[in-house]
Each structure stands twice: as C-alpha cells, then as structure tokens.
Amino acid sequence: KKKKKKKKAHAQGPSSSASAAGAPSSPEDDLPIPRGLGIVGTRLLSHTNHIQGDGRAEDEIPLSDSVSRFVDLAGGGGGGGGRRPDRSVSSAFAPHPAEDPRDETDGADVVVYILRPDPLQTRAAARRLKRYAQLSSRGAVRHRIVFLPRGNALCDRILLDEGVLPLESVTVHSLPIDLIPLDADVLSLERAEVLRRAVVEGLPSDPVTAVARSLVTLQDCAGTVGRVQALGPMAEAVLERSMSMRVDDYAAEDLGGGDVAAGGGGGRDLTATSVGPDQGGNADPFASQVDAMIVIDRNIDMVTPMLTPLTYEGLLDEVLGIECGLVKVDADVIEPPEDSSPDERNATLTNTTSSTASIAVTDADTLYAEVRDQHVEKFGSFLQQQAQALKATHSDFTDKNRDLSEIHQFVKQIPIFTQNLRSLTHHILLAELVKSATEESAFRQRWQTERSMVESETCYDTLEDMISSQEPPFRVLRLLCLQSLTGGGIKSSRFESLRREVIQTYGFEFVVILNNLETAGLLRRKETVFALDSASPFATLRKHLRLINAEVNTTEPDDISYASSGYAPLTARLVEVAATIGWAGKDEALRELPGRLVDISQQHPPGDLTSAMKRNAGPSLGALARSKGGNAGAGGKKPVLIVYFVGGVTFMEIAALRLLSKRPSFPYSIICCTTKVLSGRSLLQSLA
Numbered sequence: 001k002k003k004k005k006k007k008k009a010h011a012q013g014p015s016s017s018a019s020a021a022g023a024p025s026s027p028e029d030d031l032p033i034p035r036g037l038g039i040v041g042t043r044l045l046s047h048t049n050h051i052q053g054d055g056r057a058e059d060e061i062p063l064s065d066s067v068s069r070f071v072d073l074a075g076g077g078g079g080g081g082g083r084r085p086d087r088s089v090s091s092a093f094a095p096h097p098a099e100d101p102r103d104e105t106d107g108a109d110v111v112v113y114i115l116r117p118d119p120l121q122t123r124a125a126a127r128r129l130k131r132y133a134q135l136s137s138r139g140a141v142r143h144r145i146v147f148l149p150r151g152n153a154l155c156d157r158i159l160l161d162e163g164v165l166p167l168e169s170v171t172v173h174s175l176p177i178d179l180i181p182l183d184a185d186v187l188s189l190e191r192a193e194v195l196r197r198a199v200v201e202g203l204p205s206d207p208v209t210a211v212a213r214s215l216v217t218l219q220d221c222a223g224t225v226g227r228v229q230a231l232g233p234m235a236e237a238v239l240e241r242s243m244s245m246r247v248d249d250y251a252a253e254d255l256g257g258g259d260v261a262a263g264g265g266g267g268r269d270l271t272a273t274s275v276g277p278d279q280g281g282n283a284d285p286f287a288s289q290v291d292a293m294i295v296i297d298r299n300i301d302m303v304t305p306m307l308t309p310l311t312y313e314g315l316l317d318e319v320l321g322i323e324c325g326l327v328k329v330d331a332d333v334i335e336p337p338e339d340s341s342p343d344e345r346n347a348t349l350t351n352t353t354s355s356t357a358s359i360a361v362t363d364a365d366t367l368y369a370e371v372r373d374q375h376v377e378k379f380g381s382f383l384q385q386q387a388q389a390l391k392a393t394h395s396d397f398t399d400k401n402r403d404l405s406e407i408h409q410f411v412k413q414i415p416i417f418t419q420n421l422r423s424l425t426h427h428i429l430l431a432e433l434v435k436s437a438t439e440e441s442a443f444r445q446r447w448q449t450e451r452s453m454v455e456s457e458t459c460y461d462t463l464e465d466m467i468s469s470q471e472p473p474f475r476v477l478r479l480l481c482l483q484s485l486t487g488g489g490i491k492s493s494r495f496e497s498l499r500r501e502v503i504q505t506y507g508f509e510f511v512v513i514l515n516n517l518e519t520a521g522l523l524r525r526k527e528t529v530f531a532l533d534s535a536s537p538f539a540t541l542r543k544h545l546r547l548i549n550a551e552v553n554t555t556e557p558d559d560i561s562y563a564s565s566g567y568a569p570l571t572a573r574l575v576e577v578a579a580t581i582g583w584a585g586k587d588e589a590l591r592e593l594p595g596r597l598v599d600i601s602q603q604h605p606p607g608d609l610t611s612a613m614k615r616n617a618g619p620s621l622g623a624l625a626r627s628k629g630g631n632a633g634a635g636g637k638k639p640v641l642i643v644y645f646v647g648g649v650t651f652m653e654i655a656a657l658r659l660l661s662k663r664p665s666f667p668y669s670i671i672c673c674t675t676k677v678l679s680g681r682s683l684l685q686s687l688a
Contacts, residue, residue: 114146231297294641453483495526
C-alpha cells in the first residue's frame with residue numbers, strides 16, 4: 001500500500017483534481033499522477049502464510065502459528081531485526097481490526113493499493129479502505145486499487161459486494177507486468193499459487209489465462225515462435241488459450257486497420273512484433289528472435305521438486321531461501337566479528353536480535369554467475385582459488401616498484417577490485433553456511449533416503465522414524481510425497497498408518513494439508529491385488545530416459561544428472577531428448593506422462609490450436625536447429641529455445657538446462673520462463 005501526497009495541492013488547479021478523483025474507471029484506464037506528488041509513506045501489507053517472529057526455520061513452524069496476517073513493515077514493524085517481521089497489524093478477516101493511528105495523521109491525499117488478483121487480498125484491502133474512510137477526519141481521500149498484472153471478474157464482484165467500487169473516490173487500474181527477468185536466462189511471473197488454483201481448488205482458468213497472456217506479450221516483443229511443443233494438460237491449455245488470444249488480437253488489429261482506412265480510429269499495430277518464422281508456405285516479412293519453445297506442465301514431473309539439489313544456488317535456496325534474486329541473512333553472518341568461528345556465524349541465523357542484510361544473487365555478480373551452478377564438491381575449492389588469485393593480484397602490484405602510469409592504472413582498478421573482494425567475502429561466508437548444513441549427518445541421511453526412493457526402494461520405516469523424532473513437518477511430507485510418486489503410491493495399510501502418525505504428531509491442522517496433497521496427486525494409496533506389484537510410471541520413465549547416472553562427474557560435469565549427484569531431472573531430460581534426437585522411439589515413455597505431446601508450427605496470420613494440429617509440424621527440433629546453421633563449435637550463434645514451466649521450476653532444473661546450453665553439441669541456447677522459482681518446501685507450502 002503506497003501513500004502519496006500533493007506538496008502544493010492548491011497549485012495544481014481544478015483540472016488536475018478532477019483527473020485524479022473521477023468516477024470508477026475500467027482496468028484499462030491510465031493511472032494519471034499529477035506533478036507535485038510526493039511519497040510520504042510506504043507500507044507493505046504482505047499476505048503471508050508463514051510468519052515467523054521467533055527465528056525458527058520456516059519449515060519448523062507449527063501450522064497454528066502460520067495464520068494469514070497482514071504484516072506492517074513501516075515504522076519499525078519488524079522491530080529492526082530478526083529474519084522476518086513479527087508485528088501483526090490485523091488479520092485479513094478480523095471483524096474489528098486494530099486501529100492504526102497513522103491513518104488519521106499521515107495526511108495522505110491519494111492511497112494506492114497494489115494487489116495480486118487474489119480474493120483474500122482484494123477483500124482485505126476493501127475493508128481496510130472503508131475503515132480508512134471512517135477513521136479519517138480529513139476531506140475526500142482518493143483511493144486507487146491497482147491489480148498486478150490485471151484484475152478479474154471475481155475481484156470486481158468482491159469490490160462491488162463490499163461497497164467499494166461504486167464510490168467516486170475509488171478507481172481500479174491494472175499494472176500489466178507479466179514476465180519479470182530474474183537473470184539473463186530466467187524470467188518469472190512470480191505467481192506461486194498456480195498449482196494450488198489449478199489442481200487443488202480446481203480453478204485453472206485464471207492461471208492459464210495469466211500464463212497465456214505472458215506468452216502473447218513475449219511474442220509481441222520477440223516475434224511469433226514458429227515451432228512450439230507442449231507437454232502436459234495445463235501446458236496444452238496454456239498453448240490453446242494463447243493461440244486464441246493471438247487470433248482475437250489479430251482480428252481486432254484488422255478491424256482497427258479497417259477503421260483507419262475509412263477515416264475512423266485505429267487499433268494497435270501488432271504486425272511488426274507478432275509475425276514470426278513461417279513453416280507453412282506463407283511469406284515471412286519479419287524474423288523472430290526465438291526459434292522454438294517447449295511448454296512444460298509441472299505436473300508431469302513432481303519428483304524433481306521433492307529432491308535436494310546439490311549445486312551452490314540450489315543449496316542456498318534450501319538453507320537460506322532465495323526470493324526474487326535476493327537471499328536474506330543476519331548482518332552478523334556477512335560482517336562477523338574477527339574472532340568468530342563458522343559455527344558461531346551459523347548460530348546467528350536463529351538470533352532474532354540482529355539486523356537483516358540482503359544479498360543479491362543474480363548474474364549481475366560475475367563471481368556468483370560462475371559459481372552458482374557448481375556442485376557442492378567443487379564450489380569450495382573454486383572460491384578458494386578466486387581468493388588466492390585476488391591476493392596474488394594485490395601482492396604482484398605492492399611488492400614491486402611501479403611508475404606513475406602503472407600506479408594510475410591500478411588506482412582505476414581499485415573500485416572493481418573492492419567490489420570483487422566484497423563479493424568473494426560474501427560468498428565464502430555463505431558457502432561456509434551451506435557446507436556446514438551439508439556436512440550434518442541428518443542431511444546425508446536424507447539424501448540417501450531420497451536416492452533409495454528414486455531407485456524404487458520403500459523407506460516406510462525411515463519415514464516413521466522421522467515422524468517419531470519430530471523432524472520438521474514439511475521435510476517429512478516432502479519425503480512422503482517422494483515415496484508415493486516414485487513407487488506409484490503407498491500401500492493402503494502403510495498409508496493410513498503414516499497419515500495417522502503425521503496428524504497425531506504435528507496436529508489436526510495437517511488433515512487439510514494431507515487432503516490437499518492427495519487432491520494434487522502427490523499422495524496416493526496403492527491397492528495391491530496381486531502378490532507382485534506392477535512397475536510404477538516413474539520406474540518406466542527412469543529406465544527409458546536414463547534418469548539415474550551413478551558415474552556422473554560432479555566436478556567437470558558431462559551430464560545433467562550432476563545437479564543431484566546422479567539423478568537427471570525428468571523435465572530437463574525431456575528437453576534434451578526433444579532438442580536433439582527427437583521423440584522417435586520414445587512412445588513408451590510418453591505414455592507414462594499425463595496428457596499428450598502437442599507439436600505444432602505457428603503461422604501468420606495466426607490460427608487456433610485445432611487447425612494447427614491438422615498441419616504437419618515439420619522436422620524435429622534438432623533438425624530445425626541444424627537447418628538454421630546454429631553451431632557453437634564452429635563459432636556460430638545457437639538458435640534460441642524457450643522452455644516455459646507452468647507451475648514452477650527448481651534451481652536443480654535451471655542448473656541442468658544451463659549445462660545443456662553450454663554444451664557445444666547441444667543445438668540451442670535455452671531461456672527459462674516460469675510461473676515461479678520454487679523448492680520442494682515452497683511447493684508443498686503453496687499447496688497447503
């Protein structure tokens with residue numbers, strides 16, 4: 001919620017006031033901001049499911065402590081310290097929320113609410129808006145509700161029911177920000193609720209529409225992607241919706257062009273941005289910057305998120321959590337006392353009295369770009385080599401007599417040297433935290449359990465021991481889901497036993513969570529009629545796609561299975577197969593995936609999915625890349641392949657795709673798009 005005030009309201013004149021305080025507008029209206037506006041306060045009302053004010057790890061919080069609240073970060077709401085704010089202003093649906101005296105004293109003339117199109121956020125903002133109007137003793141205050149990226153009919157209905165939308169002082173707008181670049185090769189919608197809405201609540205229309213609109217926007221910018229493949233039901237729905245949107249946009253463009261010819265109004269010209277490579281015989285007036293795209297439904301591979309990644313970036317996310325390219329740690333960890341040990345720095349993670357520091361972990365940091373995808377067995381020695389190189393560079397200059405020109409050149413390099421030294425110091429300290437976590441016996445045992453489950457072994461006794469030891473609940477659920485996914489389900493007798501133990505140990509709140517996981521297909525009972533169990537779908541995929549490679553080289557990787565010391569992410573292996581050898585001979589593996597494989601070519605003018613399915617899609621993606629002359633080994637530029645994950649992507653999969661892009665024999669350069677970068681813990685929490 002952003003509050004803005006006119007510094008000199010009387011100087012703006014009546015025209016500017018009328019433009020800002022008009023009747024309710026449609027989401028497509030502009031958001032005029034008069035000159036003279038100054039931001040007088042910013043309050044983040046974050047609707048969070050897991051608030052921790054006691055310093056405990058996020059997956060250790062009992063569900064009773066994880067009540068949806070609004071957290072106020074203004075005015076020291078977080079106490080100036082701790083890993084997360086612990087001051088709750090009010091519950092989202094409290095009948096009599098706590099009054100905030102600043103609502104009457106801050107003197108704001110315009111209040112802007114920036115919301116996701118979420119019913120909970122919309123209703124809470126509407127009630128807070130009405131309470132603000134009741135408490136304010138000043139004149140008319142204008143309220144602007146801005147939906148990111150755009151609102152929907154349900155949110156409009158809520159605003160009407162709450163009596164907000166008809167108010168003259170309230171206007172509704174959209175801020176159509178779709179894909180957000182987190183890295184040079186990673187773009188995200190930052191929509192964590194996609195899987196929950198689609199598979200738990202049974203309302204896939206909104207997330208499918210949001211992803212489809214992002215595809216249309218992407219092709220408006222880069223040109224129509226000529227070749228598209230989709231794996232999974234939701235991926236096919238996204239592709240179908242995006243193609244329908246492009247047909248509608250093209251029809252509206254033609255209608256606008258006709259009006260222009262007749263002397264009337266004109267429409268938005270999409271011709272120069274939405275025409276791509278043609279494979280069906282029509283002329284191609286413009287070339288696309290993207291040669292192919294694979295849309296992947298997260299539901300075809302729920303095993304990979306449940307596994308622990310072993311790359312530096314993946315372990316940072318597991319241990320500390322990475323959110324939008326930032327990792328938050330206590331300031332004492334980054335700038336520890338000189339006499340502190342690594343164990344003491346690790347202990348400060350649970351200290352709620354220290355301040356919090358944010359570290360950017362993106363490719364803007366050149367050192368991080370080099371180390372992020374390295375295996376846990378390598379990145380420690382790599383950082384040590386970087387430290388020795390910096391020390392040698394400094395010593396080489398200071399130990400010798402230099403003339404003025406050399407001194408001048410060295411002085412010019414001091415800012416870069418200082419920045420590299422700071423980055424190296426940060427990552428050495430972060431690496432110590434990661435190494436200390438991975439060297440614990442519990443971590444190694446958990447990895448061994450995951451590997452046993454991936455190889456279709458049953459680990460029911462291990463799960464029961466973890467529950468009886470009161471391991472963090474989502475850590476237990478993660479392995480429980482992995483056992484069900486890799487084994488084709490859990491035997492009915494064991495399922496009921498494990499379910500009962502989880503509820504009795506962690507509380508009856510987990511009844512809802514377990515039911516949601518069953519609805520999402522992560523937990524399933526396996527009724528065995530015959531003495532011998534049939535092979536699970538995952539076992540078939542593991543065999544035909546070579547998902548296990550126990551002999552992989554983790555320090556100089558030559559296979560994508562290095563990211564977890566022997567397991568190749570299923571989605572990354574599917575991308576590798578599609579872009580190299582094609583789908584010929586992979587029918588048995590494709591039958592085990594939910595949904596069907598959709599392989600089409602897009603043309604200009606655009607058409608719908610049904611008509612595209614009737615045409616020949618053309619050669620395989622590998623042959624398509626070779627026809628474009630992409631050959632990194634000969635110094636050429638590779639064609640661009642977009643891999644879009646609908647439902648989220650893990651850092652393990654990102655590392656695997658980056659390895660494919662760097663491999664000279666792989667014909668494409670991959671850009672990863674996703675609805676959210678997630679881990680097994682965050683995935684389960686979003687479904688809970």
